[in-house]
Amino acid sequence: MMIQIPTLMDWLATLPPEVVTAAQGYVVAMILLAIILLLNRWQGLGVGNKLIVGTIRGTIQIILMALILVEIFALEDMIIIFAVLLFMATFAAYTVRGNLDYIPGVFRTSLPGVIVGGVGVMLLVTFLGIIQQRGEFIIPMGGMVIGNSMGMTSLILDRMWSNAQKQRALMETALALGATPLQATELTIREAIRSGMLPNLNRYASLGIVSIPGLMSGMIIGGANPVAAAFYQVIIFIMIFLATVVCGIIVSRLFLREMFNDRYQLTVPPPTE
Amino acid sequence: MMGVTMAFGERVLFRDLNLALNHGETIGISGPSGGGKSTLLRIAVNLVSPTAGRVLFHGKDVTEWDPRELRRSMILVPQQASMFPGNVRENLLWGLRIHRLEASEERLRDVLSQVNLPVSMLDKTAGNLSGGEKQRVAIARALLLEPEVLLLDEPTAALDDDSTEVVEESIQRVISDQDIGVMIVTHNSEQAQRLADRIIEIGNSRGGQ
Numbered sequence: 145m146m147i148q149i150p151t152l153m154d155w156l157a158t159l160p161p162e163v164v165t166a167a168q169g170y171v172v173a174m175i176l177l178a179i180i181l182l183l184n185r186w187q188g189l190g191v192g193n194k195l196i197v198g199t200i201r202g203t204i205q206i207i208l209m210a211l212i213l214v215e216i217f218a219l220e221d222m223i224i225i226f227a228v229l230l231f232m233a234t235f236a237a238y239t240v241r242g243n244l245d246y247i248p249g250v251f252r253t254s255l256p257g258v259i260v261g262g263v264g265v266m267l268l269v270t271f272l273g274i275i276q277q278r279g280e281f282i283i284p285m286g287g288m289v290i291g292n293s294m295g296m297t298s299l300i301l302d303r304m305w306s307n308a309q310k311q312r313a314l315m316e317t318a319l320a321l322g323a324t325p326l327q328a329t330e331l332t333i334r335e336a337i338r339s340g341m342l343p344n345l346n347r348y349a350s351l352g353i354v355s356i357p358g359l360m361s362g363m364i365i366g367g368a369n370p371v372a373a374a375f376y377q378v379i380i381f382i383m384i385f386l387a388t389v390v391c392g393i394i395v396s397r398l399f400l401r402e403m404f405n406d407r408y409q410l411t412v413p414p415p416t417e
Numbered sequence: 418m419m420g421v422t423m424a425f426g427e428r429v430l431f432r433d434l435n436l437a438l439n440h441g442e443t444i445g446i447s448g449p450s451g452g453g454k455s456t457l458l459r460i461a462v463n464l465v466s467p468t469a470g471r472v473l474f475h476g477k478d479v480t481e482w483d484p485r486e487l488r489r490s491m492i493l494v495p496q497q498a499s500m501f502p503g504n505v506r507e508n509l510l511w512g513l514r515i516h517r518l519e520a521s522e523e524r525l526r527d528v529l530s531q532v533n534l535p536v537s538m539l540d541k542t543a544g545n546l547s548g549g550e551k552q553r554v555a556i557a558r559a560l561l562l563e564p565e566v567l568l569l570d571e572p573t574a575a576l577d578d579d580s581t582e583v584v585e586e587s588i589q590r591v592i593s594d595q596d597i598g599v600m601i602v603t604h605n606s607e608q609a610q611r612l613a614d615r616i617i618e619i620g621n622s623r624g625g626q
Binding site for chain 2: 320323407408409
């Protein structure tokens, strides 16, 4: 009897051809990553490590996700579907904390915002019957809504923290006139929420002309009627706006507890030169 | 202030400071820069807590006051006069708005004239004013809330001689027109003598009197 040792080449030969093609594209795309890293170094952006770690971590995460996606999409048990969304929201809050490791209390501030904003909006649209109660609709749409809430959260926390350092005098002037922490930061919060919405507002305004966003493309490639896909694309934008604004309002209010104490004293340390 | 001590680690700014501000009185606080004069004012309005000691306002510890009420009755005008976005009118109304109060146009004019600013200033963008003008708008903004005590932190430190003179004149007028207690921090001892009823030195290891 002959014993054959399985080789890497044998295993590769069993992969579907489209996976091999995509993997080749992935390898070549590393050239683009190298260009970003060079730009990062040249401009001193300081995001090099995050890009490298993010590429490795993101690739593993999304391949694992791809392997179980068929099962997840087939889910019809709403409790399990929303448990998946809660897991996604928790991971989002965890990610924000990792990217803003110089700010205290990020996780406990982000989590309620992403859950109420992101998962809450998904519950609402499911309850209203706007989207079908199936994993293949709720999970990817939930991913977009939670992802955008995550972006809003990190922008707000970063802005509030850096403004408390850079515009310290103005914030203390407000406090010295008897302002509450919320009154002392309302301008910062308003501007941060507005900037957080801006990229999506741009995409919204150019919808169909400049941007043919992901959900619609995916549905059309998947064989859906393009007009039906178009309606869903507008719906997802409205969901994203609602989720990000709700998330922004909650996160900003909760974060005030990290910036001020109950004597209305600013507790954010001054910037270190 | 009763036995107030402020220290950052090993560095003691002042120790066991006792100080009373009577109604209608003006106290000058002078001393070298970095000696803790500004910190003293910030302690008074509970923007920072002292390492030890207590601050009483109307016999009640400042930490027991609602911070909004405390800082409406005893207003600190910081050294760097910060302007909120918008024009001078919006800046003057800012303090009132957060306390859900309003002021007539006439009241705004009155308070501007108290600090030697023309009425035409109301519609100017606050961010474009000169240092001396900003300082006076900041004082006017505080006066509109009709505080019982005004705490002025180095009101002229960042100004040239001409502006210093105008701002000092405005402060002089506020002190004589209004029946309020004033604490004015300045590193300029001549200025302290010109404005204050009595002067306290801080920052020479032991302060107070």
